[in-house]
Amino acid sequence: MKHDITSIIKRYNDDPTRLMDILIDVQSALGYLSDSTIEQIAKILDVSRVDVVQTVSFYHFFARAPRGKYTVYLNDSVVAGFYGRENVKEAFDAAAGIKFGEVTADGLIGLFNTPCIGMNDQEPAAIINERIFTKLTPAKARILISGMKAGKSIDQLMQEVLESNAKPSLKNSMIENNIIKKGAVIFSDYIPGSALKKVLNLSSLEVINIMKNAALRGRGGAGFPTGMKWDVARKIHSRTKYIFCNADEGEPGTFKDRVILTAMPKLVFEGMALAAYAVGARDGIFYLRNEYRYMREYLEGVLKEMRADRLLGTAICGKKGFDFDVRIQFGAGAYVCGEESALIESAEGKRGEPRDRPPFPVEKGYLQKPTVVNNVETFGSVVRIIQNGAAWYNGMGTEHSKGTKVLSISGDCANPGIYEVEWGFSVNDILKMAGAEDVQAVQIGGPSGSCIAPNEFGRILAYEDLATGGSLIIIGKNRDLLKDVVLNFQRFFADESCGSCVPCRALTVVCVKLMERVIEGKAAKTDLDDMISWAEIMKKNRCGLGQTAMNPVISTIKKFRELYDKKITAKDERFNPGFDLKSAVSDYDAIVGEK
Amino acid sequence: MTDKKIIATISLAGCFGCHMSLLDIDERLLEFIELVEFNRSPLTDIKKITRECDIGFIEGGCCNDENVENLIEFRKHCKVLISVGECAIMGGIPAIRNTIPLKECLEEAYLNASTTIKSNDKKIIPGDPDIPKILDRVYPCHEVVKIDYFLPGCPPRADLLWEFLYALVTGKPFEFKYQTFKFD
Ligand SMILES: Cc1cc2nc3c(=O)[nH]c(=O)nc-3n(C[C@H](O)[C@H](O)[C@H](O)COP(=O)(O)O)c2cc1C
Ligand code: SF4
Ligand code: SF4
Numbered sequence: 001m002k003h004d005i006t007s008i009i010k011r012y013n014d015d016p017t018r019l020m021d022i023l024i025d026v027q028s029a030l031g032y033l034s035d036s037t038i039e040q041i042a043k044i045l046d047v048s049r050v051d052v053v054q055t056v057s058f059y060h061f062f063a064r065a066p067r068g069k070y071t072v073y074l075n076d077s078v079v080a081g082f083y084g085r086e087n088v089k090e091a092f093d094a095a096a097g098i099k100f101g102e103v104t105a106d107g108l109i110g111l112f113n114t115p116c117i118g119m120n121d122q123e124p125a126a127i128i129n130e131r132i133f134t135k136l137t138p139a140k141a142r143i144l145i146s147g148m149k150a151g152k153s154i155d156q157l158m159q160e161v162l163e164s165n166a167k168p169s170l171k172n173s174m175i176e177n178n179i180i181k182k183g184a185v186i187f188s189d190y191i192p193g194s195a196l197k198k199v200l201n202l203s204s205l206e207v208i209n210i211m212k213n214a215a216l217r218g219r220g221g222a223g224f225p226t227g228m229k230w231d232v233a234r235k236i237h238s239r240t241k242y243i244f245c246n247a248d249e250g251e252p253g254t255f256k257d258r259v260i261l262t263a264m265p266k267l268v269f270e271g272m273a274l275a276a277y278a279v280g281a282r283d284g285i286f287y288l289r290n291e292y293r294y295m296r297e298y299l300e301g302v303l304k305e306m307r308a309d310r311l312l313g314t315a316i317c318g319k320k321g322f323d324f325d326v327r328i329q330f331g332a333g334a335y336v337c338g339e340e341s342a343l344i345e346s347a348e349g350k351r352g353e354p355r356d357r358p359p360f361p362v363e364k365g366y367l368q369k370p371t372v373v374n375n376v377e378t379f380g381s382v383v384r385i386i387q388n389g390a391a392w393y394n395g396m397g398t399e400h401s402k403g404t405k406v407l408s409i410s411g412d413c414a415n416p417g418i419y420e421v422e423w424g425f426s427v428n429d430i431l432k433m434a435g436a437e438d439v440q441a442v443q444i445g446g447p448s449g450s451c452i453a454p455n456e457f458g459r460i461l462a463y464e465d466l467a468t469g470g471s472l473i474i475i476g477k478n479r480d481l482l483k484d485v486v487l488n489f490q491r492f493f494a495d496e497s498c499g500s501c502v503p504c505r506a507l508t509v510v511c512v513k514l515m516e517r518v519i520e521g522k523a524a525k526t527d528l529d530d531m532i533s534w535a536e537i538m539k540k541n542r543c544g545l546g547q548t549a550m551n552p553v554i555s556t557i558k559k560f561r562e563l564y565d566k567k568i569t570a571k572d573e574r575f576n577p578g579f580d581l582k583s584a585v586s587d588y589d590a591i592v593g594e595k
Numbered sequence: 596m597t598d599k600k601i602i603a604t605i606s607l608a609g610c611f612g613c614h615m616s617l618l619d620i621d622e623r624l625l626e627f628i629e630l631v632e633f634n635r636s637p638l639t640d641i642k643k644i645t646r647e648c649d650i651g652f653i654e655g656g657c658c659n660d661e662n663v664e665n666l667i668e669f670r671k672h673c674k675v676l677i678s679v680g681e682c683a684i685m686g687g688i689p690a691i692r693n694t695i696p697l698k699e700c701l702e703e704a705y706l707n708a709s710t711t712i713k714s715n716d717k718k719i720i721p722g723d724p725d726i727p728k729i730l731d732r733v734y735p736c737h738e739v740v741k742i743d744y745f746l747p748g749c750p751p752r753a754d755l756l757w758e759f760l761y762a763l764v765t766g767k768p769f770e771f772k773y774q775t776f777k778f779d
Contacts (some may be wrong), residue, residue: 089633242739249706498728524741526741558711574671574739574740574741575667575668575740576737576738576739576740577664578738579734579739581660581663583731584660584663584730584731584732584734585660585728585729585730585731586731587696587697587698587731588697588722588728588729588730588731589728591697591698591701591720591721591722592720592721593722
């Protein structure tokens with residue numbers, strides 16, 4: 001065992017900044033990270049035990065106790081809930097004879113919840129030993145558990161529950177791509193390397209100017225102008241610079257990066273190489289969320305092919321001095337790691353806590369060197385812009401939003417999946433395309449975005465109106481918006497806050513408690529007023545997570561006030577209806593034996 | 596002097612530190628009692644509120660049912676209720692027990708502590724109609740009744756208490772300085 005750990009750490013040159021990889025590999029070899037394992041890792045890396053513990057404890061896929069030979073992580077997303085997750089959960093519970101959060105006494109099966117795993121178009125889904133099982137039903141859950149008890153392999157288990165009409169997008173997988181509408185930028189014909197060849201005759205400044213002329217804005221959510229970001233990195237004098245691709249895709253409801261990576265991986269890696277050319281970087285890091293670990297072999301294979309075709313590696317396309325390669329860095333389950341400075345911290349082997357800015361990552365990023373972080377879709381768009389020119393790209397979209405946007409559409413509609421559309425489509429257009437009827441609300445941009453009501457469905461998707469990273473969750477009239485959606489989202493934020501900022505750490509939890517009370521009909525009108533006033537305080541948090549963490553409550557209080565008012569029944573506002581003296585003293589009565 | 600504001604004060608699950616801080620306004624106390632009349636308060640030793648009050652000054656959170664009863668009495672009879680200090684606002688030191696089940700707390704206090712382990716040989720955890728019932732956890736005041744103002748600090752500084760109460764009683768404007776509520 002000691003030997004295992006030593007040789008794994010050797011693979012990473014005893015480098016403590018590679019702690020994430022080390023922990024992932026050690027856990028995969030030993031099943032979990034025991035105290036003594038942690039002790040040994042610390043010793044070999046020559047860091048303190050606490051340095052290792054703080055990283056381990058931050059990520060929810062790191063296990064400090066055994067989680068079973070078969071570990072089931074059942075997705076806890078809103079849409080999984082729509083599609084019968086509770087029944088699947090109960091079937092797992094009953095068949096395994098344990099509750100979620102537990103491991104069977106023989107150590108065979110562990111059942112756990114996990115936040116959105118990027119499969120909203122094929123729910124309910126679960127990760128079992130790093131592989132993804134989609135469209136689960138109670139019957140399938142029972143088949144899986146009995147297969148586990150019979151010692152079947154993951155491949156066998158998958159065969160047993162795969163539907164005959166399924167169209168998996170990768171070998172040994174159940175996952176479908178569901179690309180329903182292809183657009184001109186991301187999902188169109190592409191010859192790998194064509195953009196790289198074209199750029200060899202251009203200077204780095206010329207490449208950046210093309211991005212500026214195309215008015216490309218980042219697709220990760222914030223919409224920052226890509227050319228401008230690259231230009232800052234280009235101008236900084238440093239022998240070492242890094243290109244990061246952000247494939248953390250943690251925003252619940254978003255799954256477009258998964259599909260882009262499955263269908264067009266070379267497009268994305270080529271985009272990274274173009275960025276490297278433009279800013280003068282040699283090293284690329286592709287930060288992929290752990291939920292997508294099933295793609296590892298596939299993506300490693302793609303990288304290998306690209307190296308063989310001289311689209312990566314040294315002297316790319318034969319140009320001397322154009323050297324760039326990419327390594328895949330896995331996360332270990334933490335939404336906040338999608339925030340670019342947290343992503344960098346994580347890639348350095350630390351807790352994924354966002355940094356204070358300035359300095360921005362383009363100035364001092366990974367290992368304190370200038371670092372460009374862009375989203376998967378941004379890199380994909382870069383390639384097309386080089387291929388077809390800024391004017392071509394500019395011709396699509398609206399005044400302030402050029403090109404196309406890849407949307408992840410899920411929830412109550414006939415055709416959930418991936419839609420690439422030009423910016424400027426209205427919500428109504430999209431609902432029609434997706435085959436959605438009787439819509440109560442649409443959640444735009446995930447929990448950190450906003451929830452809009454039917455009277456706003458004429459609004460358009462564009463930075464100038466509804467800016468979005470591309471997730472639309474359609475919520476039907478039959479859903480309990482407060483319980484099935486808002487409460488789920490608020491719990492998500494309470495779980496995912498990194499805890500650095502007091503308001504984010506504390507108010508997310510208080511907000512969940514209050515929402516529970518609202519739903520039980522035990523809240524006062526003043527509780528709503530309180531929540532509205534806290535949203536202002538939350539804007540002072542360090543990163544986007546905390547700044548938007550009360551959006552689910554606030555946007556629904558604004559747009560669906562009547563749902564809240566119906567729940568507020570207290571007559572006398574002077575007394576808090578959430579407090580119940582009888583239940584508060586019931587423990588004591590039981591202890592002293594009073595009836 | 597009929598235009599004096601009526602104030603009532605109480606220490607629930609607190610340490611009296613907040614009341615001490617009120618006394619720390621020193622000579623301004625003389626000015627204060629020109630402006631207000633104290634009704635129920637440890638300072639007057641009046642045990643029940645005897646008339647409708649303008650201001651209720653609450654120190655401490657609720658750790659037992661008597662605290663709840665008193666807090667409700669204050670809410671019924673005071674126009675404005677102020678949570679004074681960390682304990683009233685958040686539960687404070689007493690709320691450290693909130694992470695431990697009540698049974699364990701009581702066992703530690705009455706059965707296992709070195710001071711009681713010998714004397715309590717019948718292993719009794721006291722329960723009697725004459726003694727208040729301990730709540731499952733310590734509640735901040737606003738979880739029980741509506742609170743109008745929160746004065747942070749442990750205790751809030753005498754100057755803060757004075758400036759705030761003076762403004763409240765005289766109707767003059769009052770501004771929280773950033774330092775009074777900044778985080779970290
Ligand atoms: C809490 C949080 C989560 C984020 N998650 C992601 C993500 O999963 N993917 C992503 O590309 N950007 C994410 N971002 C945005 C990144 O910080 C960053 O702006 C983006 O990766 C920059 O790339 P772009 O300019 O190409 O959009 C997140 C931001 C925050 C605050
Ligand atoms: S806002 Fe929340 S998630 Fe972001 S740094 Fe602060 S505590 Fe962490
Ligand atoms: S806030 Fe501080 S001073 Fe006031 S009662 Fe609590 S412990 Fe005592």
